Amino acid sequence: MGAVERKTLGTHRMKPLLTTRSLSVGHGALPLISDINCELRAGELVALIGVNGGGKSTLLNTLAGLHAPISGDVLLEDSPLRQMSAAQRARHIALVLTGRPQAGLLDVHTLVALGRQPWTGHFGRLSAEDLRQVDAAMEATGIAPFANRSLQHLSDGEAQRVMIARALAQDTPVILLDEPMAFLDLVHRVRLLRLLRELARTRSKAVLLSTHDLQTALDLCDRVLLIHGNALWSGSAQEARSSGVLQEVFAGEGLRFDPASGSFRPA
C-alpha cells in the first residue's frame, strides 16, 4: 500500500460521522447534560460512562433522533438530524436498546432481517443482497447456529448478540448501543467489545456504547465520553486514567481510582 493510499485511508477513518453542536439533552426544560460538542469518527469504538440517572440513555436516545434535544444540534455527516425523516435516519444510525424486546414469535433470522427494513421496498421483500447482509451479520456475531430459534429460547448474551446482529444488518455508518454489556459475564463482555471494535475498524463505523463496566471499557475502547455533572468530558482511555477526571466523577460513589494499577478500588 503506497503512502498516498494510507493517508486517504487514515483520513477516511477519522472522518466525523456524527457531530453535536452545543447540544443540551434532558426531559422537560431542565438539561441533564448541556453544551455537548463532541464527534464520533469513522473507525472508533467509544464508551459513554457516567453514574446512574446521569443521562446516558437520554443522550443516546437524543443522538438516535428518538428524543428531541432541549437545544443545539446533532449533525450526521453534514445534515442536521432534526430535518431528517425517520426513514432517512434509519439509513444512518442503528440502535440497540438495553434488555431484550418482547418480539412475539419471530425467529432469529426474521428478527435480524428486520434490520434491512430501511433498505427494502414497500413490502419488505428481501433481495439477494439483503439476505447476504443478514447472513454476514449473523456470521459476525456468531448467532448463525440458532437462525431458526425463537428469541425467547436464547440466553441473555445470545439475545443481546441477536439485537446487535440486527443493528449490523441495518448497515449504517453509526451504531449506538445502550448498555449492551448488562447481564453479560466478563468473558462475553470482552468478546462483545472486541467484536464491536473490529467492526468499527474494518467497516469504518462509529460505535458508541453506554456502560457501567469501567474496567473493560477503559481497556478496549478507543475513546471515552464521561458524564461529569452537567458536562460531557471526552478523551482517550489513557487521558481518562491520568487526568483525574475519573476520580472526580466517581468520588461520591465510594470508589477510589488507583492511577498506579489503572483500576478502581473501594475507597
Add this chain to the structure above:
Amino acid sequence: MTRRNTILLVALATATVLLFFLHLLIGPVPLSAQVVMDALFSGSVADGSSRIVLGVRLPEALTAILAGSGLAACGLLMQTLFRNPLAGPSVLGLSSGASLGVAVLMLARPVWIIAALPSDLAVVIGSFLGAIGVLLLIMLADRRMGDGVALLIVGLMVGYLCGAIIDVLQVASPGSALKGFVLWGMGSFSSVVNDRLLWLALPVITGLLAAVLLMKPLNALLLGDAYASSLGVPVQRTRRMIMWTTGLLAGTVTAFCGPIAFLGLATPHVARGLCRTSDHRTLLPVTIVCGAFLALFCDLIVKLPGVSGLPLNAVTSLLGAPVVAWVLWSGKRWARTV
C-alpha cells in the same frame, strides 16, 4: 414465507373454497349440487332455485367471507398495535361503540340525518363513527396508562357504558324499531343482499388492502415503538393509519352484520398457532383466510337443518370463547404473544 406456511395457506384457501360451495348447498330448500352449479355458472336462469342460489345463498356466503376476514384482520392489527394478545374488536369495546352508533340511528332516529342520507349508509357511518370514537378513547387510555390489563378494563368499561346507553335508548323507543335493533344485535350474515353487498365489500376490501400495505411497519412495531422508529417507521402516523383501518373494518362489518363476538379476537390466535410466526407477511394472509373459513363454518352451523333460528353470536361465542381460553390455558409459547 417458508415452504411449510405457503402449503398451509394454499390448503386453507382450498378448504375455504370447498366450505363456500358447501355453504351454497345447504339451506331450508334442498337443492342438488347440479342445480347450484347451473345457477352459478350458466347465467341467470329465471327459476326459483337460481333465485335462491344467486339472491340469497351467494350473498350470505360472500358476506360471511368479507365479515370473517375483515374482523380477523382487524383483531390482528389491534393485537399488534396494543402489543396485547387479548386485544380484539369485541374485547376493547369497538363493537360496543359501533352498536351505540347504530342504536342512535335505529332507535333515536335523528331526523336530520335520516333525511340527508340513505338509511344503509347512515347506519354504516353511525357504526364507523361509534367504533372510531371508542378507538380514540382506548388509544388515549393506552398512552396514559401504558398497561395492558388497565387497557382491557377500560375497554370493558366503555363496553358496559355503551351497553347502558343502548338500554336507555331501547326503553324510550317504539316496538318496531326495537325489534329490528335486537335482531341486528344477534348478528347475522343473511341480511346483506343486492346492492348492500357492495356497500359492505368496498370498505372491507379497502381495509384489507390497507392492512396488507401496513405489513412491513407492523413487523417493526413488534419490537416496540423505539426500535420501529429507529428502523425508519414514522410511528405516530403508522399508529393512526392502523387505527383508521381497524375502525373501518370493525365499523363496517358491525353495521351490516351486527356485533359479531370473538371472531376478531380468536382468529389471529388460531392463525398464529397454525403458522407459528408473528411475521405479518405470513400471519396476515393466514389470518384473513382463517377468518373467512371460520365465519363460513359458524354460519354453516346456524343454517344446519334442525338448528334454524340459532343466533350467529351464540355460535361464534360457543366456539370462540373456549378457543381463546384454551389458547391461554395451554401455555404454548405462541399463545400469550402477539
